[in-house]
Amino acid sequence: MLSYLANRTLMMVPTLFGVAVLIFFLLRVVPGDIVEVKLRGDGGTVTAETLEAERKRMGLDKPLPAQFVDWMTGMATFDFGKSMWTDRPVSEEIAARLELSIEVAIIATLIAVLIAIPMGTLSALFHDTWIDYAIRLFTIAGLAVPSFWLGMLVILSLLSFFNWLPPITYTPIYVDPVANLSQLIWPAAAVGYRYAAVVARMVRSSIIEVMKEDYIRTARAKGVYERLVVTRHAMRNALLPAITVIGLEFAFLIGGLVVTEQVFNLNGIGKLFVQAVSRNDFTLIQTMVMLIASIFIAVNLLVDVLYAALDPRIRY
């Protein structure tokens, strides 16, 4: 187990290095840089010397490989550089917003799991009845409805039925849980619907699969209550594949809230990313991409480890 863990962790390094190379050069293939955008943005006249000086200050005058090495050595010592736009350290910019995004992702996960597991189970146990059809219709619709549009509908209904809008400023949950939740529960619900749909479909198909197993027949034959057959024998085994989906979707949400944050005007990672992209803020973009990719890979690893911990048949 330990050697497996070490092995998998080591395997992250080449992948992350690949991500770094890809993003670094992808950002720099196109001519035109932030210095021009930043200084000429207001239409003022700027001399070539000023531009050159600013480039030198940001280290943009060095050849690309040297810039890449600088970035890598910086990252190795947890120095991610400064945002090219605001001049604040990248780590500060990100840290200020990460909390919000993670909280939305966690609430969305809770909502999704609470909806998906009972729904998927019911759908499987009553499969090919009207209950199943209703749930399947609900879940397949969840895959089709864009979460940002659902978010807009949520805002629209809050506005027209209650004449109320969620607060705009972020309050950490440990300061004022009510204000915090009244802001974040809506975006979480909007993305949670799709999330629940994905998980419920997985739960349904894996429970249908498990119910055909021999040990279920054995349990029934020896007279175990049907309720216990479902909860102890079927669900415990069927929920393993669901964990994979839950993990993947969670990892996706950390960076994938981009559009939903825009709709709800939340100042999270996704919004920062869109800002960074539209301002050509290379240092910020590349660090965020690395962060998002690392979270993604780490969650994948965690899911695999959890799998082994929960299923005694899997040993590494």
Add this chain to the structure above:
Amino acid sequence: MTTTAPVITYALPKRRHPVVAFTVAQPLGAIAFVVIVVMIGAGIFAPWVAPYDPVALDFGAMLAPPSFEHWFGTDAFGRDIFSRVIYGARTALTIGFLSSFVGCTLGAALGVASAYFGGRIDLVTQGFVDVILSFPLIVLALVVVAMLGKFVVGGVDLNLILAIAIPILPKVERVIRAAALSVREMPYVDAARAAGYSNMRIIFRHMSPNVAAPYLIMLTAYIAQAILLEASLSFLGLGVTEPTPAWGLMLSGNASDFYREAPWMILFPGLAISFAVFAFNLFGDSLRDWFDPRFKT
């Protein structure tokens, strides 16, 4: 008394037309297919279907509610939303189909080649695929779109298509590679190799046709994903731009300023996206069950 031998009639098994057979086995899929055909028709014949010019401004009818003249109402510039939704189908389907086609085809080619050659080539390809897979879809598409800018040919932004196709590529590659690995062990591949055919010929003539079913299934399913991604990017202002009518774009900008005054501005384009994605998802699912229930995309 003469006995006549009873005439034995063989009832030939009724062979249904494949379209009929599909409809009977997958009624939902057939409905979804009809929806898709209607959408394609609306897109192609948009100039005849749409009652108004989608970009014509009419300041006399700004923010008009749905009525007999304007079925879906009008937006802040007095443009007819029904017409814009119809024309939007054109944009969504073109970009959705092209991106899915590019992503699935490149992914499939890479997957078959990776499975066929194996060894170091396989290792490098899988490494590359792992790298792309570690980005969330939208993050990767955003970066590509922002970095490459626009490259419009015949009214279609090719870079946008590339941006949507790239995240699709590795997922298709994974599935096709797995399918191709089992095809590679088939005797006919050995036979082809023994006959001295070139690698290219074996890959394209012998292996590719045998992974066509999962390819087609994913092609349909990823059109749905591509339409969603295009809508998201357009919503963020990084996809299709004004004045082209596109569903995602119709939801952005000043649509959110008129929640109270003109909710139809956000209602109908969103419904259009949902219906399109729903139809392609459903059709893809039915296609999968029809071909082989074991395929999972």
